[in-house]
Amino acid sequence: MTWRWEYDPSEAHVVGGAPPAFVVEVEKAADELVRAAEALYLDGTAYREIGPRGAVMDLDDGMFVYLIVPRSECVYIRQVTCL
Known part of the structure; x- marks a missing residue:
């Protein structure tokens, strides 16, 4: 498996x-x-701890909310806000 990112949903x-x-x-x-x-x-895929919490990434023109899921080796982009 390889790390990737996806929009969710x-x-x-x-x-x-x-x-x-x-x-x-x-x-x-x-x-x-x-x-x-x-x-x-x-x-x-071998990660067995409690997963990290979601976080916010600030950008010049807005921000987005993301969630890292180690067992899926995926960063999910959950919401974007453009200013």
Whole structure:
């Protein structure tokens, strides 16, 4: 398995209607979160602790809420807010 990120529940639900430039900014930040999670949880599928809590990533034009799920080796983007 390899680390990735996804919109949850769907791209249309999470970023539908957001300006394309902001969506690109969110996706670049999501890529960075994936790299960080991959380094922190070397074998996410073997992770047996309580999972990390959701968090907020601040961006220049807004923010987004995400959740890291080590056992799924996935960062879920749950909500975006564009200012």
